[in-house]
Amino acid sequence: MAQIIEARAVSKRFRQHRRFPGFLGALKTLVTAEYTEIEAVTDVSFAIAQGEAVGYLGPNGAGKSTMIKMMTGILVPSAGDLTVLGRVPHRERQANAREIGVVFGQRSQLWWDLPVRDSFELHREIYGIPRPRFDENLKSLSSLLDLEPFLERAVRQLSLGQRMRAEIVMALLHDPKILFLDEPTIGLDVVAKDAVRKFLSRVNRERGTTIILTTHDLQDIEEICPRLIMVDHSRLIFDGETAKLRTALGSARRLMLEFAADPGPLELKSARLTSDDGLRKHYLLERDDISLVHVLDEIGDTTALKDISIEEPNIEEVIRTFYQRRNAELPPR
Amino acid sequence: MSVYFAFARSAFLTQLAYRHEVWANMIGKLVQVFARVAIWVAIYGGTASIAGVSLEQMVTYALLGGAVTGAIRYESIISGIGQALRTGDVAVWLLKPASFPLYVLATELGRAAFRFVILVVPTVAVVAAVYGMLPPASPFHGVMFVAYGLLAYTIIALLSALFGLVAFWLLTSFSLEWMMQAILNLLSGQLIPFWFFPAPVAVIAAHLPFAWIVYYPSAVWLGRLDVTATLSYFGLGLGWAALLAVGVVLLWRQASTRIVVQGG
Amino acid sequence: MLRTLRILPRLALMYLRSQLEYRGAFWIDRVAQVITYASSFAVIWILADRFGTIAGWNWSELALLFSFHLLGYSLGACMSFTQMRQLEEAVRLGTLDTLLTKPISPWAYMVFSGLNPGYTGHALLGIVMMGWALSIVAVPWSIGWVAYFLASLISAAMVTGAVLTMIGATALIWTRSNHLYSLFFGFWELSRYPINIFPTAIQATMLSFVPLGFMAAVPVAVLLGKPVPILGDWAGPAALLAGPFFVALAMWQWRYALDRYQGAGG
Numbered sequence: 001m002a003q004i005i006e007a008r009a010v011s012k013r014f015r016q017h018r019r020f021p022g023f024l025g026a027l028k029t030l031v032t033a034e035y036t037e038i039e040a041v042t043d044v045s046f047a048i049a050q051g052e053a054v055g056y057l058g059p060n061g062a063g064k065s066t067m068i069k070m071m072t073g074i075l076v077p078s079a080g081d082l083t084v085l086g087r088v089p090h091r092e093r094q095a096n097a098r099e100i101g102v103v104f105g106q107r108s109q110l111w112w113d114l115p116v117r118d119s120f121e122l123h124r125e126i127y128g129i130p131r132p133r134f135d136e137n138l139k140s141l142s143s144l145l146d147l148e149p150f151l152e153r154a155v156r157q158l159s160l161g162q163r164m165r166a167e168i169v170m171a172l173l174h175d176p177k178i179l180f181l182d183e184p185t186i187g188l189d190v191v192a193k194d195a196v197r198k199f200l201s202r203v204n205r206e207r208g209t210t211i212i213l214t215t216h217d218l219q220d221i222e223e224i225c226p227r228l229i230m231v232d233h234s235r236l237i238f239d240g241e242t243a244k245l246r247t248a249l250g251s252a253r254r255l256m257l258e259f260a261a262d263p264g265p266l267e268l269k270s271a272r273l274t275s276d277d278g279l280r281k282h283y284l285l286e287r288d289d290i291s292l293v294h295v296l297d298e299i300g301d302t303t304a305l306k307d308i309s310i311e312e313p314n315i316e317e318v319i320r321t322f323y324q325r326r327n328a329e330l331p332p333r
Numbered sequence: 334m335s336v337y338f339a340f341a342r343s344a345f346l347t348q349l350a351y352r353h354e355v356w357a358n359m360i361g362k363l364v365q366v367f368a369r370v371a372i373w374v375a376i377y378g379g380t381a382s383i384a385g386v387s388l389e390q391m392v393t394y395a396l397l398g399g400a401v402t403g404a405i406r407y408e409s410i411i412s413g414i415g416q417a418l419r420t421g422d423v424a425v426w427l428l429k430p431a432s433f434p435l436y437v438l439a440t441e442l443g444r445a446a447f448r449f450v451i452l453v454v455p456t457v458a459v460v461a462a463v464y465g466m467l468p469p470a471s472p473f474h475g476v477m478f479v480a481y482g483l484l485a486y487t488i489i490a491l492l493s494a495l496f497g498l499v500a501f502w503l504l505t506s507f508s509l510e511w512m513m514q515a516i517l518n519l520l521s522g523q524l525i526p527f528w529f530f531p532a533p534v535a536v537i538a539a540h541l542p543f544a545w546i547v548y549y550p551s552a553v554w555l556g557r558l559d560v561t562a563t564l565s566y567f568g569l570g571l572g573w574a575a576l577l578a579v580g581v582v583l584l585w586r587q588a589s590t591r592i593v594v595q596g597g
Numbered sequence: 598m599l600r601t602l603r604i605l606p607r608l609a610l611m612y613l614r615s616q617l618e619y620r621g622a623f624w625i626d627r628v629a630q631v632i633t634y635a636s637s638f639a640v641i642w643i644l645a646d647r648f649g650t651i652a653g654w655n656w657s658e659l660a661l662l663f664s665f666h667l668l669g670y671s672l673g674a675c676m677s678f679t680q681m682r683q684l685e686e687a688v689r690l691g692t693l694d695t696l697l698t699k700p701i702s703p704w705a706y707m708v709f710s711g712l713n714p715g716y717t718g719h720a721l722l723g724i725v726m727m728g729w730a731l732s733i734v735a736v737p738w739s740i741g742w743v744a745y746f747l748a749s750l751i752s753a754a755m756v757t758g759a760v761l762t763m764i765g766a767t768a769l770i771w772t773r774s775n776h777l778y779s780l781f782f783g784f785w786e787l788s789r790y791p792i793n794i795f796p797t798a799i800q801a802t803m804l805s806f807v808p809l810g811f812m813a814a815v816p817v818a819v820l821l822g823k824p825v826p827i828l829g830d831w832a833g834p835a836a837l838l839a840g841p842f843f844v845a846l847a848m849w850q851w852r853y854a855l856d857r858y859q860g861a862g863g
Contacts, residue, residue: 069860075860098700114611353777368787507622508622
């Protein structure tokens with residue numbers, strides 16, 4: 001598969017004027033010109049192929065939005081090579097813009113006081129979409145997201161969910177090869193979130209549009225993105241299948257054994273006992289190469305066993321454990 | 334009361350944080366004061382005295398006029414109140430144990446204090462050093478100038494708050510900022526003292542509340558008003574201030590009940 | 598390029614329609630603006646009426662200066678001021694980011710999607726005053742004079758637009774620019790008086806870094822055959838060249854600033 005986005009050792013630094021605290025500090029700020037450099041993205045490399053759906057995840061300030069802004073040509077990388085569809089985005093910003101769609105969850109691109117349709121028509125002119133293609137796209141996309149009821153209403157009269165649906169449809173009207181979404185579900189209610197997620201998976205599947213999405217909501221990623229890129233403190237820490245994140249970050253699976261009669265305390269080498277209710281015992285499988293077979297082998301006599309369940313931790317839990325562990329490792333200050 | 338002092342203090346300190354802004358304002362102020370003085374020098378063009386007013390007195394008048402209006406930004410009061418009312422942000426304030434108009438006035442006074450110290454005093458001093466400036470006509474006039482100055486701040490602040498409240502009904506604060514500009518240009522005496530106005534216009538202008546913003550403080554400094562006139566016009570100014578304060582309170586009640594009823 | 602030209606009127610029309618959603622406020626604003634300019638005009642009238650001339654300029658000449666200034670300003674500012682004043686906020690809120698993801702020049706989009714119909718008030722007032730001033734001022738009418746008049750008016754509008762744009766564009770680098778507008782309007786207030794009344798330092802500034810002398814004082818002095826300090830005989834060509842020169846400078850600075858755009862920072 002052809003790689004349509006390639007990032008090689010991309011970094012982005014911001015310069016900020018240094019401020020000094022307090023009243024005298026404020027006076028000092030007035031006359032000094034000291035700058036501090038902030039690393040927003042450090043040495044990040046990845047490649048994304050045509051048709052993928054990739055979740056870009058990380059805590060606030062980890063450099064997610066900065067990366068999206070570099071890929072869309074808004075910001076210029078400080079170092080490294082970045083190509084999108086074979087172009088350097090900031091150098092050929094307009095050519096790049098023609099082939100991508102961008103949705104910012106917190107900034108509307110629709111005209112606040114005018115009907116939704118007017119913004120779409122302007123979009124058609126700006127992207128030079130041929131009339132038949134535009135009509136066809138508008139029809140199919142609006143019926144999928146149920147836009148027809150409010151196409152003629154002024155944007156200021158729409159709910160947040162309706163507006164976000166309109167934003168996403170607009171970003172797809174010119175058949176972009178890549179759709180970038182920065183926090184597309186932020187502030188939406190459960191129903192609206194669900195509609196957006198289903199729609200995006202469908203667009204990815206049926207139209208083959210590559211999707212790159214940043215979010216705080218892990219469910220977005222689980223439902224839309226088979227692949228996950230995770231960043232933290234400006235660096236890339238995971239890139240791979242969303243399902244394999246657990247293995248990579250080393251989170252334990254949970255094992256529950258239920259017995260017909262209490263076998264007494266049962267310590268195992270293959271799994272760590274975490275709680276013992278007598279008939280029910282809970283374990284953690286901390287090593288990935290240990291499977292249920294090993295556990296059963298160790299128990300040997302399984303006739304007393306009534307039920308077994310093994311639970312993969314959900315992605316949220318995996319990430320929470322990861323950050324907790326990382327914070328514990330940080331030196332005190 | 335200490336709450337409002339805290340608002341004013343933090344507004345004062347915030348101003349310092351934006352150094353480009355401080356420098357730009359200082360240069361802008363300096364240019365403006367120099368220019369206003371230069372206009373009078375050009376108008377006098379060598380004549381010693383026009384209508385009983387010497388060039389020195391006129392230069393002093395121009396410097397003092399810049400001192401009062403230079404420190405306060407009426408537009409931030411107008412748009413601050415106007416916007417909070419229109420967007421409904423003010424609803425949050427109705428829950429707090431502090432009054433919103435007083436909060437806006439306190440922060441603006443904090444900024445005004447900052448501008449007075451950092452911008453107005455140095456620029457007036459520089460221009461005065463170049464062109465010369467007369468001292469107050471007498472110690473009495475000097476003291477009364479300070480009182481008139483404080484009254485001037487009160488009146489311009491109340492007037493701006495009143496305009497900000499009107500903005501709620503007009504759905505635009507923009508036009509009220511422009512109206513305020515027009516008033517300051519002509520009716521405060523900022524650009525031309527009333528003694529150069531055509532006679533009937535001068536009498537009307539001298540009794541409108543705007544006259545206390547620039548004209549009276551400067552005229553008192555120059556000793557254009559005798560002791561009785563100084564005191565009686567001060568009383569009249571206080572009356573205007575009280576009337577404006579009542580207007581602000583009434584409109585504020587009207588506006589906030591409307592917000593509560595309509596839910597923002 | 599051709600498509601951009603087709604889009605621009607559409608953007609302007611959409612903005613006009615948005616504005617007319619608030620019809621009442623729109624007209625109140627226009628009335629307020631006319632009153633404000635009338636008050637500035639009244640100040641000059643009172644001065645001229647009282648003192649006869651200011652630095653050798655009589656009342657009708659001052660009226661021509663004022664109306665030239667107002668008309669040139671409104672032509673230049675409608676293409677720049679309100680739009681560029683919003684740039685600071687557009688940077689802070691990230692709306693500029695969304696413009697940068699469109700296949701259109703962000704400058705063209707911003708300027709035309711904010712082409713402010715509010716300036717029609719200024720322009721009308723300026724035209725009426727100018728017609729009246731031209732009827733009372735002693736003018737050496739000729740085709741050359743009229744041509745110079747129109748060309749220098751366009752140049753004045755270009756200077757205005759260029760300076761306002763350059764101020765706005767600094768927000769792309771420093772994220773804040775609006776304080777510089779107060780500096781601009783400090784000089785702007787001076788630029789409707791004859792330039793020879795100011796101290797040399799201010800004259801020099803207004804003919805170089807803050808070229809607002811070219812907004813009215815220099816071209817109108819040339820048109821009325823009055824001396825221009827510092828520039829002397831070069832005043833005529835300088836007033837015509839100032840517009841294109843500062844527009845070119847503004848275009849260069851816009852590109853420079855856009856390359857260094859950091860977003861809202863961090």
